[in-house]
């Protein structure tokens with residue numbers, strides 16, 4: 001956990017999130033079926049914090065990340081929702097470069113901004129300016145990566161958002177030296193070339209803890225060990241000086257010692273650069289190590305969200321309880337690890353029930369008939385802890401709780 005550990009939304013006062021995903025829906029249309037891989041997902045990431053996304057295989061973690069990065073390809077499509085990236089440098093740079101696709105909302109009354117955005121958020125407009133200072137400089141605004149074109153996304157990815165994948169070899173080209181690739185990334189994204197770019201590359205390799213960096217620049221990816229390769233990929237991601245780093249299972253292929261070192265490296269880099277990090281993993285143990293706040297995903301939905309300590313101390317959703325009980329060492333005396341029976345169902349149609357019901361040890365009849373809304377499950381108003389489960393709120397009778405969910409089931413962005 002970083003120094004900003006456990007800062008709740010309220011404690012952040014007026015600070016805007018660096019990234020705000022709102023009611024995102026990403027759907028794949030294959031010959032065989034329609035898959036609502038991400039189905040009404042909302043969450044925020046602030047500067048300097050690590051937000052974990054956890055869930056079993058197929059829950060929609062990677063598709064969420066790819067949606068943010070503008071990497072959803074046919075047969076997939078973002079059908080609904082907004083992805084607000086609020087790094088001011090990026091907003092200013094994009095507004096200059098794509099002025100015709102910039103929407104000025106500075107004269108729109110606060111209560112009408114949402115409508116104004118909805119009206120203009122077509123494929124052509126993707127930069128929204130909310131505030132300017134006396135000189136006309138943008139002081140508040142966002143880039144909506146859900147509606148940016150590939151060309152526009154290149155600009156956003158260039159300086160704002162970088163991604164690290166599980167397999168370093170998807171990011172490194174085997175036929176070029178590591179140095180070549182990092183220098184190229186630096187020349188592309190920073191105002192440096194030649195010797196200066198090479199010097200910066202050496203610095204970056206040192207920053208990510210690669211010993212003897214100058215010599216290793218001339219080596220090829222296959223001459224690096226798995227852990228060193230992933231460090232090189234992180235160096236390449238840093239070459240564009242990002243504000244947000246999206247890590248999709250970056251340590252899953254590594255042994256535990258190396259994994260721990262990479263997690264530590266990410267935390268150090270975060271502290272130095274005030275990076276927002278989105279960290280995807282299916283491993284609750286890794287979540288405990290690195291996350292400040294956690295979103296638990298199941299079948300395309302966020303089913304529970306909480307600060308990490310609270311999630312581990314007081315999990316509310318039966319799915320989260322199931323994930324936690326499969327962590328080694330957490331259940332002393334248990335003869336073997338419990339796992340959740342069955343598989344994640346593929347979300348093919350709009351949710352009309354709890355998608356976890358069939359596997360849930362606590363399910364009751366209504367779970368098959370009512371789609372749970374996301375409700376607050378804490379008394380502490382300074383903490384954001386929500387669950388999407390008919391068992392809550394648990395301080396009212398079950399019938400009343402079910403009724404609450406039923407009345408909310410047509411509402412998508414929902415917090416009671």
Ligand SMILES: Nc1ncnc2c1ncn2[C@@H]1O[C@H](COP(=O)(O)OP(=O)(O)OP(=O)(O)O)[C@@H](O)[C@H]1O
Pocket residue numbers: 028030035037055056057058059060061062063064075076282346
């Ligand atoms: N290109 C694609 N075409 C069709 N379906 C896809 C495509 N990419 C993802 N999906 C589907 O979207 C759903 C969510 O996939 P996603 O990769 O986000 O899962 P995940 O949570 O990242 O799982 P894992 O832990 O295995 O990486 C799955 O049902 C998957 O089959």
Ligand code: NI
Pocket residue numbers: 061062063248
């Ligand atoms: Ni994935």
